[in-house]
Amino acid sequence: MYLKLTILLGAVMVPLNIIGTTAGQTIVDGVITQCGQIGSNITLICKNAVNGVAEWRLNDSEIMRTRDMELTGTSLTIFRISKSQEGQYSCHNPESGKAYSTISLVLGYPPGKPQVTCWSVRYPLNVVCSWKLENQTYLPTWINVTYRYGIEDAERCSNEETLQGNCTIEDIQLFSKTPYTVKVTATNLLGFRSTISQFIVEKIIKPDPPTDVSVSPIPNQPKKLLLQWKPPVTWPDPSLFLLKYRINYWPEGSTRHRMIEISDQTSYTLSGLRSRALYFVKVAAKDFVDNGISSDWSPTISARLWSN
Known part of the structure:
Protein backbone atom coordinates (compact mmCIF):
# COMPACT_ATOMS: atom_id res chain seq x y z
CA MET A 1 0.00 0.00 0.00
CA TYR A 2 1.14 3.54 -0.70
CA LEU A 3 1.14 5.30 2.66
CA LYS A 4 3.35 8.26 1.85
CA LEU A 5 3.20 11.04 -0.70
CA THR A 6 5.65 10.30 -3.52
CA ILE A 7 6.89 13.39 -5.34
CA LEU A 8 8.55 13.07 -8.75
CA LEU A 9 9.32 15.56 -11.49
CA GLY A 10 9.89 15.19 -15.19
CA ALA A 11 9.91 11.76 -16.79
CA VAL A 12 7.99 9.02 -15.01
CA MET A 13 10.01 5.87 -14.35
CA VAL A 14 8.21 2.99 -16.15
CA PRO A 15 9.28 -0.69 -16.01
CA LEU A 16 9.98 -2.09 -19.46
CA ASN A 17 7.45 -4.90 -19.08
CA ILE A 18 4.47 -2.62 -18.42
CA ILE A 19 1.65 -2.92 -20.96
CA GLY A 20 -0.75 -0.01 -21.28
CA THR A 21 -4.42 -0.84 -20.62
CA THR A 22 -7.50 1.20 -19.80
CA ALA A 23 -7.34 4.45 -17.83
CA GLY A 24 -6.10 3.89 -14.28
CA GLN A 25 -4.60 0.49 -15.10
CA THR A 26 -1.16 -0.91 -15.89
CA ILE A 27 0.09 -4.48 -16.26
CA VAL A 28 3.41 -5.58 -14.78
CA ASP A 29 4.51 -9.23 -15.05
CA GLY A 30 0.94 -10.25 -15.73
CA VAL A 31 -0.53 -8.47 -12.67
CA ILE A 32 -2.99 -5.69 -13.43
CA THR A 33 -2.67 -2.65 -11.17
CA GLN A 34 -5.93 -0.74 -10.96
CA CYS A 35 -6.32 2.59 -9.21
CA GLY A 36 -9.56 3.67 -7.57
CA GLN A 37 -10.91 6.48 -5.42
CA ILE A 38 -11.86 5.77 -1.81
CA GLY A 39 -15.62 6.07 -1.33
CA SER A 40 -16.50 5.40 -4.98
CA ASN A 41 -17.91 2.29 -6.66
CA ILE A 42 -15.19 0.10 -8.20
CA THR A 43 -15.74 -2.64 -10.78
CA LEU A 44 -13.09 -5.32 -11.38
CA ILE A 45 -13.26 -7.32 -14.61
CA CYS A 46 -11.97 -10.89 -14.77
CA LYS A 47 -9.96 -11.25 -17.96
CA ASN A 48 -9.45 -14.57 -19.71
CA ALA A 49 -12.39 -16.15 -17.89
CA VAL A 50 -14.23 -18.96 -19.72
CA ASN A 51 -17.94 -19.79 -19.65
CA GLY A 52 -18.73 -16.33 -18.23
CA VAL A 53 -18.27 -17.41 -14.59
CA ALA A 54 -15.50 -16.68 -12.09
CA GLU A 55 -14.76 -17.02 -8.41
CA TRP A 56 -13.15 -13.96 -6.76
CA ARG A 57 -10.56 -13.95 -3.99
CA LEU A 58 -8.90 -11.16 -1.99
CA ASN A 59 -5.35 -11.89 -0.83
CA ASP A 60 -6.00 -15.62 -1.53
CA SER A 61 -9.17 -15.70 0.61
CA GLU A 62 -12.56 -16.29 -1.00
CA ILE A 63 -14.73 -13.18 -1.14
CA MET A 64 -18.13 -13.58 0.46
CA ARG A 65 -21.13 -11.74 -0.90
CA THR A 66 -22.27 -8.75 1.15
CA ARG A 67 -24.64 -5.84 0.67
CA ASP A 68 -21.62 -3.71 -0.29
CA MET A 69 -20.63 -5.75 -3.32
CA GLU A 70 -22.11 -7.40 -6.37
CA LEU A 71 -20.88 -10.42 -8.31
CA THR A 72 -22.13 -10.52 -11.89
CA GLY A 73 -20.67 -13.21 -14.10
CA THR A 74 -16.98 -12.30 -14.42
CA SER A 75 -17.17 -8.85 -12.80
CA LEU A 76 -16.98 -7.77 -9.16
CA THR A 77 -18.42 -4.39 -8.10
CA ILE A 78 -17.64 -2.96 -4.67
CA PHE A 79 -19.81 -0.06 -3.51
CA ARG A 80 -18.42 2.88 -1.51
CA ILE A 81 -15.07 1.17 -1.28
CA SER A 82 -12.84 1.80 1.76
CA LYS A 83 -9.08 1.82 2.20
CA SER A 84 -9.30 -1.51 4.08
CA GLN A 85 -10.52 -3.19 0.87
CA GLU A 86 -7.31 -2.41 -0.95
CA GLY A 87 -5.28 -5.48 -1.89
CA GLN A 88 -4.66 -8.18 -4.45
CA TYR A 89 -7.81 -9.50 -6.09
CA SER A 90 -7.77 -12.63 -8.25
CA CYS A 91 -10.42 -14.44 -10.24
CA HIS A 92 -10.44 -18.21 -10.65
CA ASN A 93 -12.11 -21.12 -12.37
CA PRO A 94 -14.83 -22.14 -9.87
CA GLU A 95 -14.15 -25.84 -10.46
CA SER A 96 -10.38 -26.19 -10.87
CA GLY A 97 -9.34 -23.10 -8.90
CA LYS A 98 -7.02 -22.04 -11.72
CA ALA A 99 -6.34 -18.30 -11.71
CA TYR A 100 -7.56 -16.38 -14.72
CA SER A 101 -6.10 -12.97 -13.78
CA THR A 102 -4.82 -10.93 -10.83
CA ILE A 103 -5.65 -7.30 -10.07
CA SER A 104 -3.72 -5.27 -7.51
CA LEU A 105 -6.23 -2.67 -6.37
CA VAL A 106 -4.67 0.56 -5.10
CA LEU A 107 -6.98 3.11 -3.46
CA GLY A 108 -6.58 6.79 -2.72
CA TYR A 109 -7.73 10.26 -3.64
CA PRO A 110 -6.96 12.74 -6.41
CA PRO A 111 -4.65 15.49 -5.18
CA GLY A 112 -6.17 18.49 -3.45
CA LYS A 113 -5.22 22.00 -4.41
CA PRO A 114 -1.58 22.75 -3.51
CA ILE A 205 10.41 39.53 2.97
CA LYS A 206 10.44 37.52 6.19
CA PRO A 207 13.74 37.17 8.06
CA ASP A 208 14.52 34.21 10.25
CA PRO A 209 14.51 34.92 14.02
CA PRO A 210 17.54 36.54 15.68
CA THR A 211 20.09 34.11 17.09
CA ASP A 212 22.21 33.84 20.25
CA VAL A 213 19.66 35.80 22.27
CA SER A 214 20.76 36.30 25.89
CA VAL A 215 19.53 38.32 28.85
CA SER A 216 21.50 38.93 32.04
CA PRO A 217 21.35 41.01 35.22
CA ILE A 218 23.49 44.15 35.45
CA PRO A 219 25.57 44.39 38.62
CA ASN A 220 24.34 47.08 41.02
CA GLN A 221 21.34 47.76 38.74
CA PRO A 222 18.37 46.10 40.51
CA LYS A 223 15.82 47.31 37.93
CA LYS A 224 17.67 46.66 34.67
CA LEU A 225 18.51 43.69 32.42
CA LEU A 226 20.94 43.56 29.50
CA LEU A 227 19.49 41.95 26.37
CA GLN A 228 21.81 40.93 23.51
CA TRP A 229 21.40 39.02 20.23
CA LYS A 230 22.80 38.49 16.74
CA PRO A 231 21.12 39.01 13.35
CA PRO A 232 19.67 35.91 11.67
CA VAL A 233 22.50 33.82 10.24
CA THR A 234 20.54 33.53 6.98
CA TRP A 235 20.31 37.31 6.48
CA PRO A 236 23.05 37.96 3.89
CA ASP A 237 24.27 41.48 4.74
CA PRO A 238 22.86 43.19 7.85
CA SER A 239 25.20 46.15 7.35
CA LEU A 240 23.75 46.92 3.91
CA PHE A 241 20.19 45.63 4.21
CA LEU A 242 19.40 46.78 7.72
CA LEU A 243 17.05 45.10 10.18
CA LYS A 244 15.00 46.41 13.04
CA TYR A 245 13.93 44.38 16.04
CA ARG A 246 10.88 43.89 18.24
CA ILE A 247 11.40 42.99 21.89
CA ASN A 248 8.64 41.33 23.88
CA TYR A 249 9.15 40.96 27.66
CA TRP A 250 7.11 40.31 30.81
CA PRO A 251 7.63 39.37 34.47
CA GLU A 252 6.85 35.95 35.87
CA GLY A 253 3.17 35.52 36.67
CA SER A 254 2.03 38.44 34.52
CA THR A 255 -0.17 38.29 31.42
CA ARG A 256 0.72 41.85 30.40
CA HIS A 257 3.51 41.92 27.83
CA ARG A 258 5.52 45.01 26.94
CA MET A 259 6.69 45.58 23.38
CA ILE A 260 9.61 47.72 22.22
CA GLU A 261 10.83 48.32 18.66
CA ILE A 262 14.41 49.39 18.03
CA SER A 263 16.44 50.01 14.88
CA ASP A 264 19.71 48.53 13.69
CA GLN A 265 21.26 47.46 16.99
CA THR A 266 21.83 44.12 18.64
CA SER A 267 21.60 44.99 22.33
CA TYR A 268 19.20 46.82 24.57
CA THR A 269 18.89 47.62 28.27
CA LEU A 270 15.48 46.87 29.73
CA SER A 271 14.81 49.31 32.53
CA GLY A 272 12.12 50.19 35.03
CA LEU A 273 11.67 46.55 35.96
CA ARG A 274 10.44 44.99 39.18
CA SER A 275 13.24 44.41 41.68
CA ARG A 276 14.36 40.77 42.03
CA ALA A 277 11.68 39.61 39.59
CA LEU A 278 12.19 36.91 36.96
CA TYR A 279 11.63 38.27 33.45
CA PHE A 280 10.97 36.46 30.18
CA VAL A 281 12.13 37.88 26.82
CA LYS A 282 11.92 37.06 23.12
CA VAL A 283 13.04 38.97 20.01
CA ALA A 284 11.87 39.17 16.37
CA ALA A 285 13.48 40.77 13.29
CA LYS A 286 12.00 42.74 10.40
CA ASP A 287 13.23 44.58 7.33
CA PHE A 288 14.38 48.07 8.35
CA VAL A 289 11.96 49.92 6.07
CA ASP A 290 8.97 47.73 7.00
CA ASN A 291 8.86 45.61 3.86
CA GLY A 292 7.28 42.19 4.32
CA ILE A 293 6.51 40.83 7.78
CA SER A 294 8.36 40.16 11.03
CA SER A 295 10.24 36.96 11.64
CA ASP A 296 8.94 34.35 14.02
CA TRP A 297 9.92 34.98 17.63
CA SER A 298 13.20 33.71 18.96
CA PRO A 299 12.99 31.08 21.71
CA THR A 300 11.90 32.65 25.01
CA ILE A 301 14.69 33.12 27.55
CA SER A 302 14.67 34.41 31.13
CA ALA A 303 16.81 36.06 33.78
CA ARG A 304 16.32 37.37 37.30
CA LEU A 305 17.23 40.94 38.24
CA TRP A 306 20.41 41.61 40.20
CA SER A 307 20.16 41.63 43.96
CA ASN A 308 22.66 41.89 46.82
Missing part, protein backbone atom coordinates in the same frame (compact mmCIF):
# COMPACT_ATOMS: atom_id res chain seq x y z
CA GLN A 115 -1.22 25.42 -0.81
CA VAL A 116 1.74 27.56 -1.87
CA THR A 117 3.77 29.96 0.26
CA CYS A 118 6.75 32.05 -0.88
CA TRP A 119 9.12 34.00 1.40
CA SER A 120 12.38 35.84 0.98
CA VAL A 121 14.36 34.76 4.04
CA ARG A 122 17.70 35.59 2.40
CA TYR A 123 16.75 38.96 0.88
CA PRO A 124 18.02 40.20 -1.54
CA LEU A 125 19.51 36.91 -2.76
CA ASN A 126 16.52 34.69 -3.42
CA VAL A 127 12.94 33.66 -2.75
CA VAL A 128 11.99 30.16 -1.60
CA CYS A 129 8.54 28.75 -2.37
CA SER A 130 7.12 25.66 -0.67
CA TRP A 131 3.80 23.86 -0.80
CA LYS A 132 1.62 21.18 0.71
CA LEU A 133 -1.50 19.42 -0.53
CA GLU A 134 -4.92 19.89 1.02
CA ASN A 135 -5.25 16.14 1.52
CA GLN A 136 -3.37 12.86 1.84
CA THR A 137 -3.67 11.03 -1.49
CA TYR A 138 -2.26 7.60 -0.50
CA LEU A 139 -1.02 7.42 -4.11
CA PRO A 140 2.22 8.34 -5.89
CA THR A 141 1.76 12.03 -6.68
CA TRP A 142 3.93 13.99 -9.08
CA ILE A 143 4.66 17.67 -8.42
CA ASN A 144 5.60 20.06 -11.21
CA VAL A 145 6.68 23.64 -10.37
CA THR A 146 7.36 26.51 -12.75
CA TYR A 147 7.94 30.22 -12.20
CA ARG A 148 8.37 33.33 -14.31
CA TYR A 149 9.00 37.04 -13.88
CA GLY A 150 6.45 39.21 -15.63
CA ILE A 151 5.91 37.94 -19.17
CA GLU A 152 9.28 36.20 -19.43
CA ASP A 153 9.46 32.52 -20.33
CA ALA A 154 8.59 30.15 -17.50
CA GLU A 155 11.42 28.24 -15.83
CA ARG A 156 11.10 24.82 -14.23
CA CYS A 157 12.28 24.19 -10.69
CA SER A 158 14.97 21.56 -10.36
CA ASN A 159 14.05 17.93 -9.78
CA GLU A 160 16.22 17.75 -6.64
CA GLU A 161 14.59 20.76 -4.99
CA THR A 162 11.08 19.70 -5.93
CA LEU A 163 11.64 16.31 -4.30
CA GLN A 164 12.49 18.21 -1.11
CA GLY A 165 9.24 20.19 -1.31
CA ASN A 166 10.59 23.62 -2.22
CA CYS A 167 11.81 25.78 -5.09
CA THR A 168 14.45 28.52 -4.91
CA ILE A 169 14.19 31.50 -7.26
CA GLU A 170 17.62 33.09 -7.71
CA ASP A 171 18.68 36.43 -9.19
CA ILE A 172 15.45 38.10 -8.13
CA GLN A 173 14.42 41.50 -9.47
CA LEU A 174 14.48 44.07 -6.65
CA PHE A 175 12.21 47.10 -6.20
CA SER A 176 10.03 46.07 -9.14
CA LYS A 177 6.26 46.34 -9.35
CA THR A 178 6.18 43.44 -11.82
CA PRO A 179 5.09 40.26 -10.06
CA TYR A 180 6.57 36.80 -10.15
CA THR A 181 4.17 33.96 -10.96
CA VAL A 182 4.60 30.48 -9.49
CA LYS A 183 2.54 27.50 -10.67
CA VAL A 184 2.45 24.24 -8.69
CA THR A 185 0.66 21.24 -10.21
CA ALA A 186 0.02 17.97 -8.36
CA THR A 187 -0.86 14.92 -10.47
CA ASN A 188 -1.66 11.28 -9.78
CA LEU A 189 -3.60 8.53 -11.54
CA LEU A 190 -6.91 9.95 -10.30
CA GLY A 191 -6.49 13.55 -11.44
CA PHE A 192 -4.56 16.79 -11.02
CA ARG A 193 -4.89 20.19 -9.34
CA SER A 194 -2.92 23.39 -9.83
CA THR A 195 -2.34 26.58 -7.88
CA ILE A 196 -1.05 29.82 -9.39
CA SER A 197 0.46 32.30 -6.93
CA GLN A 198 1.88 35.77 -7.58
CA PHE A 199 4.10 37.96 -5.44
CA ILE A 200 6.14 41.16 -5.38
CA VAL A 201 9.53 40.41 -3.82
CA GLU A 202 9.59 43.25 -1.28
CA LYS A 203 6.15 42.26 0.06
CA ILE A 204 7.24 38.75 1.03
Whole structure:
Protein backbone atom coordinates (compact mmCIF):
# COMPACT_ATOMS: atom_id res chain seq x y z
CA MET A 1 0.00 0.00 0.00
CA TYR A 2 1.14 3.54 -0.70
CA LEU A 3 1.14 5.30 2.66
CA LYS A 4 3.35 8.26 1.85
CA LEU A 5 3.20 11.04 -0.70
CA THR A 6 5.65 10.30 -3.52
CA ILE A 7 6.89 13.39 -5.34
CA LEU A 8 8.55 13.07 -8.75
CA LEU A 9 9.32 15.56 -11.49
CA GLY A 10 9.89 15.19 -15.19
CA ALA A 11 9.91 11.76 -16.79
CA VAL A 12 7.99 9.02 -15.01
CA MET A 13 10.01 5.87 -14.35
CA VAL A 14 8.21 2.99 -16.15
CA PRO A 15 9.28 -0.69 -16.01
CA LEU A 16 9.98 -2.09 -19.46
CA ASN A 17 7.45 -4.90 -19.08
CA ILE A 18 4.47 -2.62 -18.42
CA ILE A 19 1.65 -2.92 -20.96
CA GLY A 20 -0.75 -0.01 -21.28
CA THR A 21 -4.42 -0.84 -20.62
CA THR A 22 -7.50 1.20 -19.80
CA ALA A 23 -7.34 4.45 -17.83
CA GLY A 24 -6.10 3.89 -14.28
CA GLN A 25 -4.60 0.49 -15.10
CA THR A 26 -1.16 -0.91 -15.89
CA ILE A 27 0.09 -4.48 -16.26
CA VAL A 28 3.41 -5.58 -14.78
CA ASP A 29 4.51 -9.23 -15.05
CA GLY A 30 0.94 -10.25 -15.73
CA VAL A 31 -0.53 -8.47 -12.67
CA ILE A 32 -2.99 -5.69 -13.43
CA THR A 33 -2.67 -2.65 -11.17
CA GLN A 34 -5.93 -0.74 -10.96
CA CYS A 35 -6.32 2.59 -9.21
CA GLY A 36 -9.56 3.67 -7.57
CA GLN A 37 -10.91 6.48 -5.42
CA ILE A 38 -11.86 5.77 -1.81
CA GLY A 39 -15.62 6.07 -1.33
CA SER A 40 -16.50 5.40 -4.98
CA ASN A 41 -17.91 2.29 -6.66
CA ILE A 42 -15.19 0.10 -8.20
CA THR A 43 -15.74 -2.64 -10.78
CA LEU A 44 -13.09 -5.32 -11.38
CA ILE A 45 -13.26 -7.32 -14.61
CA CYS A 46 -11.97 -10.89 -14.77
CA LYS A 47 -9.96 -11.25 -17.96
CA ASN A 48 -9.45 -14.57 -19.71
CA ALA A 49 -12.39 -16.15 -17.89
CA VAL A 50 -14.23 -18.96 -19.72
CA ASN A 51 -17.94 -19.79 -19.65
CA GLY A 52 -18.73 -16.33 -18.23
CA VAL A 53 -18.27 -17.41 -14.59
CA ALA A 54 -15.50 -16.68 -12.09
CA GLU A 55 -14.76 -17.02 -8.41
CA TRP A 56 -13.15 -13.96 -6.76
CA ARG A 57 -10.56 -13.95 -3.99
CA LEU A 58 -8.90 -11.16 -1.99
CA ASN A 59 -5.35 -11.89 -0.83
CA ASP A 60 -6.00 -15.62 -1.53
CA SER A 61 -9.17 -15.70 0.61
CA GLU A 62 -12.56 -16.29 -1.00
CA ILE A 63 -14.73 -13.18 -1.14
CA MET A 64 -18.13 -13.58 0.46
CA ARG A 65 -21.13 -11.74 -0.90
CA THR A 66 -22.27 -8.75 1.15
CA ARG A 67 -24.64 -5.84 0.67
CA ASP A 68 -21.62 -3.71 -0.29
CA MET A 69 -20.63 -5.75 -3.32
CA GLU A 70 -22.11 -7.40 -6.37
CA LEU A 71 -20.88 -10.42 -8.31
CA THR A 72 -22.13 -10.52 -11.89
CA GLY A 73 -20.67 -13.21 -14.10
CA THR A 74 -16.98 -12.30 -14.42
CA SER A 75 -17.17 -8.85 -12.80
CA LEU A 76 -16.98 -7.77 -9.16
CA THR A 77 -18.42 -4.39 -8.10
CA ILE A 78 -17.64 -2.96 -4.67
CA PHE A 79 -19.81 -0.06 -3.51
CA ARG A 80 -18.42 2.88 -1.51
CA ILE A 81 -15.07 1.17 -1.28
CA SER A 82 -12.84 1.80 1.76
CA LYS A 83 -9.08 1.82 2.20
CA SER A 84 -9.30 -1.51 4.08
CA GLN A 85 -10.52 -3.19 0.87
CA GLU A 86 -7.31 -2.41 -0.95
CA GLY A 87 -5.28 -5.48 -1.89
CA GLN A 88 -4.66 -8.18 -4.45
CA TYR A 89 -7.81 -9.50 -6.09
CA SER A 90 -7.77 -12.63 -8.25
CA CYS A 91 -10.42 -14.44 -10.24
CA HIS A 92 -10.44 -18.21 -10.65
CA ASN A 93 -12.11 -21.12 -12.37
CA PRO A 94 -14.83 -22.14 -9.87
CA GLU A 95 -14.15 -25.84 -10.46
CA SER A 96 -10.38 -26.19 -10.87
CA GLY A 97 -9.34 -23.10 -8.90
CA LYS A 98 -7.02 -22.04 -11.72
CA ALA A 99 -6.34 -18.30 -11.71
CA TYR A 100 -7.56 -16.38 -14.72
CA SER A 101 -6.10 -12.97 -13.78
CA THR A 102 -4.82 -10.93 -10.83
CA ILE A 103 -5.65 -7.30 -10.07
CA SER A 104 -3.72 -5.27 -7.51
CA LEU A 105 -6.23 -2.67 -6.37
CA VAL A 106 -4.67 0.56 -5.10
CA LEU A 107 -6.98 3.11 -3.46
CA GLY A 108 -6.58 6.79 -2.72
CA TYR A 109 -7.73 10.26 -3.64
CA PRO A 110 -6.96 12.74 -6.41
CA PRO A 111 -4.65 15.49 -5.18
CA GLY A 112 -6.17 18.49 -3.45
CA LYS A 113 -5.22 22.00 -4.41
CA PRO A 114 -1.58 22.75 -3.51
CA GLN A 115 -1.22 25.42 -0.81
CA VAL A 116 1.74 27.56 -1.87
CA THR A 117 3.77 29.96 0.26
CA CYS A 118 6.75 32.05 -0.88
CA TRP A 119 9.12 34.00 1.40
CA SER A 120 12.38 35.84 0.98
CA VAL A 121 14.36 34.76 4.04
CA ARG A 122 17.70 35.59 2.40
CA TYR A 123 16.75 38.96 0.88
CA PRO A 124 18.02 40.20 -1.54
CA LEU A 125 19.51 36.91 -2.76
CA ASN A 126 16.52 34.69 -3.42
CA VAL A 127 12.94 33.66 -2.75
CA VAL A 128 11.99 30.16 -1.60
CA CYS A 129 8.54 28.75 -2.37
CA SER A 130 7.12 25.66 -0.67
CA TRP A 131 3.80 23.86 -0.80
CA LYS A 132 1.62 21.18 0.71
CA LEU A 133 -1.50 19.42 -0.53
CA GLU A 134 -4.92 19.89 1.02
CA ASN A 135 -5.25 16.14 1.52
CA GLN A 136 -3.37 12.86 1.84
CA THR A 137 -3.67 11.03 -1.49
CA TYR A 138 -2.26 7.60 -0.50
CA LEU A 139 -1.02 7.42 -4.11
CA PRO A 140 2.22 8.34 -5.89
CA THR A 141 1.76 12.03 -6.68
CA TRP A 142 3.93 13.99 -9.08
CA ILE A 143 4.66 17.67 -8.42
CA ASN A 144 5.60 20.06 -11.21
CA VAL A 145 6.68 23.64 -10.37
CA THR A 146 7.36 26.51 -12.75
CA TYR A 147 7.94 30.22 -12.20
CA ARG A 148 8.37 33.33 -14.31
CA TYR A 149 9.00 37.04 -13.88
CA GLY A 150 6.45 39.21 -15.63
CA ILE A 151 5.91 37.94 -19.17
CA GLU A 152 9.28 36.20 -19.43
CA ASP A 153 9.46 32.52 -20.33
CA ALA A 154 8.59 30.15 -17.50
CA GLU A 155 11.42 28.24 -15.83
CA ARG A 156 11.10 24.82 -14.23
CA CYS A 157 12.28 24.19 -10.69
CA SER A 158 14.97 21.56 -10.36
CA ASN A 159 14.05 17.93 -9.78
CA GLU A 160 16.22 17.75 -6.64
CA GLU A 161 14.59 20.76 -4.99
CA THR A 162 11.08 19.70 -5.93
CA LEU A 163 11.64 16.31 -4.30
CA GLN A 164 12.49 18.21 -1.11
CA GLY A 165 9.24 20.19 -1.31
CA ASN A 166 10.59 23.62 -2.22
CA CYS A 167 11.81 25.78 -5.09
CA THR A 168 14.45 28.52 -4.91
CA ILE A 169 14.19 31.50 -7.26
CA GLU A 170 17.62 33.09 -7.71
CA ASP A 171 18.68 36.43 -9.19
CA ILE A 172 15.45 38.10 -8.13
CA GLN A 173 14.42 41.50 -9.47
CA LEU A 174 14.48 44.07 -6.65
CA PHE A 175 12.21 47.10 -6.20
CA SER A 176 10.03 46.07 -9.14
CA LYS A 177 6.26 46.34 -9.35
CA THR A 178 6.18 43.44 -11.82
CA PRO A 179 5.09 40.26 -10.06
CA TYR A 180 6.57 36.80 -10.15
CA THR A 181 4.17 33.96 -10.96
CA VAL A 182 4.60 30.48 -9.49
CA LYS A 183 2.54 27.50 -10.67
CA VAL A 184 2.45 24.24 -8.69
CA THR A 185 0.66 21.24 -10.21
CA ALA A 186 0.02 17.97 -8.36
CA THR A 187 -0.86 14.92 -10.47
CA ASN A 188 -1.66 11.28 -9.78
CA LEU A 189 -3.60 8.53 -11.54
CA LEU A 190 -6.91 9.95 -10.30
CA GLY A 191 -6.49 13.55 -11.44
CA PHE A 192 -4.56 16.79 -11.02
CA ARG A 193 -4.89 20.19 -9.34
CA SER A 194 -2.92 23.39 -9.83
CA THR A 195 -2.34 26.58 -7.88
CA ILE A 196 -1.05 29.82 -9.39
CA SER A 197 0.46 32.30 -6.93
CA GLN A 198 1.88 35.77 -7.58
CA PHE A 199 4.10 37.96 -5.44
CA ILE A 200 6.14 41.16 -5.38
CA VAL A 201 9.53 40.41 -3.82
CA GLU A 202 9.59 43.25 -1.28
CA LYS A 203 6.15 42.26 0.06
CA ILE A 204 7.24 38.75 1.03
CA ILE A 205 10.41 39.53 2.97
CA LYS A 206 10.44 37.52 6.19
CA PRO A 207 13.74 37.17 8.06
CA ASP A 208 14.52 34.21 10.25
CA PRO A 209 14.51 34.92 14.02
CA PRO A 210 17.54 36.54 15.68
CA THR A 211 20.09 34.11 17.09
CA ASP A 212 22.21 33.84 20.25
CA VAL A 213 19.66 35.80 22.27
CA SER A 214 20.76 36.30 25.89
CA VAL A 215 19.53 38.32 28.85
CA SER A 216 21.50 38.93 32.04
CA PRO A 217 21.35 41.01 35.22
CA ILE A 218 23.49 44.15 35.45
CA PRO A 219 25.57 44.39 38.62
CA ASN A 220 24.34 47.08 41.02
CA GLN A 221 21.34 47.76 38.74
CA PRO A 222 18.37 46.10 40.51
CA LYS A 223 15.82 47.31 37.93
CA LYS A 224 17.67 46.66 34.67
CA LEU A 225 18.51 43.69 32.42
CA LEU A 226 20.94 43.56 29.50
CA LEU A 227 19.49 41.95 26.37
CA GLN A 228 21.81 40.93 23.51
CA TRP A 229 21.40 39.02 20.23
CA LYS A 230 22.80 38.49 16.74
CA PRO A 231 21.12 39.01 13.35
CA PRO A 232 19.67 35.91 11.67
CA VAL A 233 22.50 33.82 10.24
CA THR A 234 20.54 33.53 6.98
CA TRP A 235 20.31 37.31 6.48
CA PRO A 236 23.05 37.96 3.89
CA ASP A 237 24.27 41.48 4.74
CA PRO A 238 22.86 43.19 7.85
CA SER A 239 25.20 46.15 7.35
CA LEU A 240 23.75 46.92 3.91
CA PHE A 241 20.19 45.63 4.21
CA LEU A 242 19.40 46.78 7.72
CA LEU A 243 17.05 45.10 10.18
CA LYS A 244 15.00 46.41 13.04
CA TYR A 245 13.93 44.38 16.04
CA ARG A 246 10.88 43.89 18.24
CA ILE A 247 11.40 42.99 21.89
CA ASN A 248 8.64 41.33 23.88
CA TYR A 249 9.15 40.96 27.66
CA TRP A 250 7.11 40.31 30.81
CA PRO A 251 7.63 39.37 34.47
CA GLU A 252 6.85 35.95 35.87
CA GLY A 253 3.17 35.52 36.67
CA SER A 254 2.03 38.44 34.52
CA THR A 255 -0.17 38.29 31.42
CA ARG A 256 0.72 41.85 30.40
CA HIS A 257 3.51 41.92 27.83
CA ARG A 258 5.52 45.01 26.94
CA MET A 259 6.69 45.58 23.38
CA ILE A 260 9.61 47.72 22.22
CA GLU A 261 10.83 48.32 18.66
CA ILE A 262 14.41 49.39 18.03
CA SER A 263 16.44 50.01 14.88
CA ASP A 264 19.71 48.53 13.69
CA GLN A 265 21.26 47.46 16.99
CA THR A 266 21.83 44.12 18.64
CA SER A 267 21.60 44.99 22.33
CA TYR A 268 19.20 46.82 24.57
CA THR A 269 18.89 47.62 28.27
CA LEU A 270 15.48 46.87 29.73
CA SER A 271 14.81 49.31 32.53
CA GLY A 272 12.12 50.19 35.03
CA LEU A 273 11.67 46.55 35.96
CA ARG A 274 10.44 44.99 39.18
CA SER A 275 13.24 44.41 41.68
CA ARG A 276 14.36 40.77 42.03
CA ALA A 277 11.68 39.61 39.59
CA LEU A 278 12.19 36.91 36.96
CA TYR A 279 11.63 38.27 33.45
CA PHE A 280 10.97 36.46 30.18
CA VAL A 281 12.13 37.88 26.82
CA LYS A 282 11.92 37.06 23.12
CA VAL A 283 13.04 38.97 20.01
CA ALA A 284 11.87 39.17 16.37
CA ALA A 285 13.48 40.77 13.29
CA LYS A 286 12.00 42.74 10.40
CA ASP A 287 13.23 44.58 7.33
CA PHE A 288 14.38 48.07 8.35
CA VAL A 289 11.96 49.92 6.07
CA ASP A 290 8.97 47.73 7.00
CA ASN A 291 8.86 45.61 3.86
CA GLY A 292 7.28 42.19 4.32
CA ILE A 293 6.51 40.83 7.78
CA SER A 294 8.36 40.16 11.03
CA SER A 295 10.24 36.96 11.64
CA ASP A 296 8.94 34.35 14.02
CA TRP A 297 9.92 34.98 17.63
CA SER A 298 13.20 33.71 18.96
CA PRO A 299 12.99 31.08 21.71
CA THR A 300 11.90 32.65 25.01
CA ILE A 301 14.69 33.12 27.55
CA SER A 302 14.67 34.41 31.13
CA ALA A 303 16.81 36.06 33.78
CA ARG A 304 16.32 37.37 37.30
CA LEU A 305 17.23 40.94 38.24
CA TRP A 306 20.41 41.61 40.20
CA SER A 307 20.16 41.63 43.96
CA ASN A 308 22.66 41.89 46.82
